[in-house]
Amino acid sequence: MKALKIIGVILVILLAIFLIVPFFLANQVIISEHMMIKAKPATLFNQVNTLQNWDNWSPFHKADTAMTTEYSGPEKGVGSTMSWLSKTMGDGSLTIAVSTPYTYIKSDLLFQPEQGAAIDEWFFEPQDEGIEVTWTTTLIDLDYPMGRYMGLMAKTMMKPFMTSGLNTLKEYCESLPVSVDITMVDVESVPSLSIMDATTVDGIGELLGKNYGLIMEYMKAKKIDMAGIPYTVYYNWDPNGVIHLRAAIPVSTEVPGRGVVEYFELPATKAVFAKHVGGHDTGATHEAIGEYISDFGIETGDFVWEVYVIDSMNEPDESKWETDIYYPLK
Incomplete structure (x- = not known):
């Protein structure tokens, strides 16, 4: 009986500890x-x-x-x-x-x-x-x-x-390919001579080569100096259809065009910017920019442009080519 009382006391103490x-x-x-x-x-x-x-x-x-x-x-x-x-x-x-x-x-x-x-x-x-x-x-x-x-x-x-x-x-x-750095930048207006045109994905390279040549011929005839790096403005992207684009070369001030060559001014704006390194297949960089825009809820304009900082004209190794990509904000 005494043992049961002791066990009971111990159980009460343990329960108290458990609850306290x-x-x-x-x-x-x-x-x-x-x-x-x-x-x-x-x-x-x-x-x-x-x-x-x-x-x-x-x-x-x-x-x-x-x-x-x-x-x-x-x-x-x-x-x-x-x-x-x-x-x-x-x-x-x-x-x-x-x-x-x-x-x-x-x-x-x-x-x-x-x-x-x-x-x-x-x-x-x-x-x-x-x-x-x-x-x-x-x-x-x-x-x-x-x-x-x-x-x-x-x-x-x-x-x-x-x-x-x-x-x-x-x-x-750490095993994934290193993604590009994407930032917001302020861009000044760029007076340019340009040609507006359209083509399919497969025809972009040939068309740009032809149109840059026409612009440079006109600039040479008019003794107009190049004031920056050639760039391309894309107004849409349809891999299965027609793509509207503008080949442009910066000039120092507004000058008249002739025929298909026309004056164009890239507007001053704030833009999402990334530098693509490698060949002209910039798709992965555009996808990364698109994800950045989505993450931050940014509204962008109805065109983008690419500046060909280093390309086949001045570097045979395409792994060293550099293309600056801009998405202007609305």
Whole structure:
């Protein structure tokens, strides 16, 4: 009988400890890991901001290959949602709430059924040696008492997953081709002589060669000096149809044209700018610019232009060719 009383007292004490300890535990837990990654901010940002890209690096996808995932809302950014069903990881959803290119992403996490909520945050900070990527998960509104005990265990359970995810993200992004640098620039007006024309994709090179030749012949006849690097204005891009474009050569001031050669002034503007290095297939650079424009929600004008800084006229090695690409803002 005495033994039973002792056991009872011990159980009461243990129960009291079990109930008292959570009073001193926080109702939220912050778990954070960081890593230096040698990749462009846009590359890293879009691996997180586009939820379908999580398949490339997510530790949770790798932990349960039988996990089923569905996506809803926009393809990327605010409102984009990823929902999953997993026998080993549990069910839940993640919805992007804040997306600030290329520095910060905040998402709301919900664990089902009614197993709690969390805030998922990503920080991208440029450093001399690369981008410092910080992944932070904050478990919030932890119930008393079990939720707080689970929060205490979560750090031990979550940190290895987060470290693994950052390592895989690093390996994946550092293996990708280096993307171009894209910036916003101010462009002064450029007085030019030009020829407006149209052709298909296959005829662009030949047409530009012919029209630049006609412009230069006219400039030579009129003793007009070239005041800059030749460029091409594209008013549309249809790989299967007709492309309208303008071959242009800068001049120092307004001069009259003749026949198909006409005066044209590229307007002063603010523009999205990137330098393409390599052959004249600039498609990948235009795609990168398009992603940048989408990420920042920029409205651009109804034309773009390319400036042929280094090309076959002055460098036989096409790997050294340089083309400056501009997308003017509206």
